[in-house]
Amino acid sequence: DAGITQSPRHKVTETGTPVTLRCHQTENHRYMYWYRQDPGHGLRLIHYSYGVKDTDKGEVSDGYSVSRSKTEDFLLTLESATSSQTSVYFCAISRGPDTGELFFGEGSRLTVL
């Protein structure tokens, strides 16, 4: 196991409510990522972080924000959830930005009604 814990693992919420997903790692890696997985789309990058307070947008960042105040925690926030954000969210870590070798968490399934 790569020492990645995502919480919550499952959440059902209503449109318009805020949601925060947490990713916690015990590997002390600088590089962390949030992906969403949807049928027919594979995995798409939402946001990523290269260190504490160093974050950037990925391919599908609209409607999402992130924060990284500690090396071990990377939070993904949906300020006002919409039904289009129903998805499975994966956190990943890597030893460096160039390898492409990611270690994924077990995922958080979010349903927005």
Add this chain to the structure above:
Amino acid sequence: GQQLNQSPQSMFIQEGEDVSMNCTSSSIFNTWLWYKQDPGEGPVLLIALYKAGELTSNGRLTAQFGITRKDSFLNISASIPSDVGIYFCAGQLAGARSRQLTFGSGTQLTVLP
């Protein structure tokens, strides 16, 4: 948007058969990787390829980085029931400002007894 074409989308094979899947793109990639996702879990790295023409094996799995740098394939020999899952190709685009991975949409593999 999606720049990797992964095929086939799904495969049903008999236990013991060999499997082949591939990813193609109109763009050039510096890195190709193959991940496997078991139901309810996050993807796990199978093989990473860093040089054009590179052929790498991991047990019954063999993957190649295409010589044109625009494609990659994954072969699984003598399939077994635990090979069931979704296989994703991923790559790092050459020349991209971001070194983030682009994922294919996945190949769902079913192994019949």
